[in-house]
Amino acid sequence: MRRRGRVVLGFTALALLGAALLLRPMRPDEPPAVAAGTSAAGDPSPAADLPARPAEPPAVAPAPPAPAAARPSPDREYQPQPDSLAEWLQEREPLTARWASETGDPSWNRQATSQIAAILINAQLSPNALRDVDCRQTICRVKLHSDSKVHRDVSALIGASRKLVDQTFLVPFASDQGGWDIETFFPREGWSLEGAPIGKTTEVTQGGV
Amino acid sequence: MNKTCARSLSTMVLGLGCVLGPAGCGPETADGGGTAGATGSLPSFTVDLEKHPRREKNAFWFTRMMTHESASADNAFLNRDDGSHIHVNDLACFTIGMGGEFCAHDICTKDKVKTRIDANGFYKGRAVTGEQSKLFWGCTAYSNFIGNPGAVAMISNPDLFFENTHNFNTWPACLSNVTSSTTGLWWGDAISWLGGLGRVFNNAFPDFAQVELSQDPFAGSRLRIGSGGCDGNWTGLNALGRSFFVGNPGSGKKVTLMGVNSNNIFLIGHAGDPGTFTFTISSEGGFSSRFMTGVEHGFCALSKFSGQFRGNGEHVRVAAVDTSNGVQWKIVLSKQSGDGVAGSATCIAYDQRI
Numbered sequence: 246m247r248r249r250g251r252v253v254l255g256f257t258a259l260a261l262l263g264a265a266l267l268l269r270p271m272r273p274d275e276p277p278a279v280a281a282g283t284s285a286a287g288d289p290s291p292a293a294d295l296p297a298r299p300a301e302p303p304a305v306a307p308a309p310p311a312p313a314a315a316r317p318s319p320d321r322e323y324q325p326q327p328d329s330l331a332e333w334l335q336e337r338e339p340l341t342a343r344w345a346s347e348t349g350d351p352s353w354n355r356q357a358t359s360q361i362a363a364i365l366i367n368a369q370l371s372p373n374a375l376r377d378v379d380c381r382q383t384i385c386r387v388k389l390h391s392d393s394k395v396h397r398d399v400s401a402l403i404g405a406s407r408k409l410v411d412q413t414f415l416v417p418f419a420s421d422q423g424g425w426d427i428e429t430f431f432p433r434e435g436w437s438l439e440g441a442p443i444g445k446t447t448e449v450t451q452g453g454v
Numbered sequence: 455m456n457k458t459c460a461r462s463l464s465t466m467v468l469g470l471g472c473v474l475g476p477a478g479c480g481p482e483t484a485d486g487g488g489t490a491g492a493t494g495s496l497p498s499f500t501v502d503l504e505k506h507p508r509r510e511k512n513a514f515w516f517t518r519m520m521t522h523e524s525a526s527a528d529n530a531f532l533n534r535d536d537g538s539h540i541h542v543n544d545l546a547c548f549t550i551g552m553g554g555e556f557c558a559h560d561i562c563t564k565d566k567v568k569t570r571i572d573a574n575g576f577y578k579g580r581a582v583t584g585e586q587s588k589l590f591w592g593c594t595a596y597s598n599f600i601g602n603p604g605a606v607a608m609i610s611n612p613d614l615f616f617e618n619t620h621n622f623n624t625w626p627a628c629l630s631n632v633t634s635s636t637t638g639l640w641w642g643d644a645i646s647w648l649g650g651l652g653r654v655f656n657n658a659f660p661d662f663a664q665v666e667l668s669q670d671p672f673a674g675s676r677l678r679i680g681s682g683g684c685d686g687n688w689t690g691l692n693a694l695g696r697s698f699f700v701g702n703p704g705s706g707k708k709v710t711l712m713g714v715n716s717n718n719i720f721l722i723g724h725a726g727d728p729g730t731f732t733f734t735i736s737s738e739g740g741f742s743s744r745f746m747t748g749v750e751h752g753f754c755a756l757s758k759f760s761g762q763f764r765g766n767g768e769h770v771r772v773a774a775v776d777t778s779n780g781v782q783w784k785i786v787l788s789k790q791s792g793d794g795v796a797g798s799a800t801c802i803a804y805d806q807r808i
Contacts, residue, residue, distance in 0.1 A: 325738065325739060326660075329736065329738070329739060329740065329796075330739070332734065332740060333739045333740040336740055336741065338716075339716055339717060339718060400738075400793075400794075403737075403738060403739070407737065407742055407789075411742075411743060412741070412742055412743045412744075413741075413742045414740060414741050414742070415739055415740070415742075416739055416740070417739060435778075437745055437777075438718075438741065438744075439714065439718040439744070439745050440717070440718045441718075441745075441777075441779055442778055442779075443745070443777035443778055443779060444777055444778030446775045446776060446777050447775065447776050448773050448774065448775055448776070449774050449775070449776050449781055450516055450517050450518065450774065451515065451516035451517070451774075452513060452514070452515055452516075452749055452774065452781050453513045453514040453515060453595075453749075453750075
């Protein structure tokens with residue numbers, strides 16, 4: 246993947262202000278001046294494309310620079326967005342109820358445990374992260390644990406969970422022992438998390454012709 | 455008359471059975487949409503459903519992908535397999551997925567993925583990002599829809615456009631936790647989806663573009679863009695929204711959607727009804743993919759696009775998947791690196807009589 250050519254701003258207010266004054270007139274992503282109704286990207290049919298942009302206010306002197314906004318480090322503490330977490334917890338309820346209503350499948354349990362261990366090893370994660378596997382008739386629940394609260398470490402476990410099958414459902418929980426627990430549900434082959442048997446699935450691009 | 459309506463005077467060339475709009479073309483109000491029963495030209499293309507008699511069996515639909523590796527991906531016609539261009543009078547086509555490496559160029563304004571309708575009524579697409587840019591688009595036949603007598607189908611045009619340009623005036627000060635909103639999408643008697651987006655969508659904090667479907671048939675849906683934070687190099691976002699109406703204009707009936715109930719049983723209903731009518735997925739939690747509805751019951755497209763898109767095949771899209779229960783619309787994603795991607799989709803029901 247190519248890295249985007251970003252201008253790295255300094256971390257001090259002085260450097261930031263200096264960079265601002267230096268680069269402001271030649272910002273590459275500044276839209277070129279265009280007539281009303283014309284796409285800045287040179288779209289050949291402007292009239293049908295984008296409504297005119299509101300006029301920009303007259304140029305003003307740069308405001309005192311805000312404190313340097315550091316890119317979030319992968320070493321930052323992991324914290325899911327509250328809105329998303331609330332939605333995930335709500336969606337988790339029917340999956341938990343379905344899982345609880347089914348009887349266990351020891352054979353699938355063993356198979357899933359091996360699969361998850363292999364995924365963790367391939368991702369250079371500790372197999373000790375695997376805390377629980379409980380597969381039932383049509384849905385399996387896996388719990389992984391991260392002692393670390395660091396975003397990079399928790400995300401690595403989330404990524405490993407997503408590799409189980411095509412369709413997974415997971416929720417991160419702050420662990421009582423510190424760190425994070427990742428609870429993941431995934432369906433038996435031929436089933437969906439929505440609860441219906443789906444057989445082998447393949448993408449199609451048209452129908453009813 | 456708002457600017458959108460004024461512009462439509464030059465593009466309103468199709469006017470088949472043009473009638474009063476379902477919403478959205480009256481004088482702009484503070485909270486969006488337009489005035490019920492407003493007169494005047496419409497920023498839309500109108501199709502007489504009577505000229506598209508409903509098929510009794512088998513929905514007709516198709517999906518395609520456009521990538522930037524093809525030179526024709528920039529402002530290219532959406533074509534059938536035989537190469538013929540698709541006209542808005544023939545099929546209803548929408549953006550159903552987007553992806554790529556956003557803001558890969560120093561000139562982030564170059565990056566955009568969208569579908570639109572040109573002045574002659576032909577669909578066009580653009581897929582221009584740093585690498586792996588993808589535009590997924592899908593079409594459905596007007597004949598799939600059922601309306602009450604006199605029903606029409608209408609597609610908004612030009613696209614409703616919203617751009618957050620605050621950064622141009624405040625740079626280098628960061629915009630942190632910005633959530634901007636605007637109005638202009640049609641009311642809740644029409645479905646509204648994302649038509650395209652551009653600029654960054656590659657910040658370490660999740661940027662997003664979203665359509666919030668109105669639960670009120672006389673209040674506008676909302677197009678929102680924003681960022682979960684600021685990484686010091688924030689250069690703005692833009693998004694396009696497109697509205698689609700099927701029914702009898704002015705009837706005040708909420709658009710009928712396909713969704714699922716708490717037991718994940720497919721159901722038909724409206725925004726605000728019990729059940730799930732917005733299907734959300736994320737690489738970071740919740741569902742990684744979701745089945746939405748059968749292709750014979752409705753048509754699905756994106757209502758939210760969010761995350762850090764760095765190329766390498768990263769995208770959020772709607773796909774049609776063959777299952778033992780028939781072909782179903784499914785929202786899926788692909789994440790390779792970065793801090794994750796997410797998206798949502800909504801499905802309009804083919805039966806709009808309910």
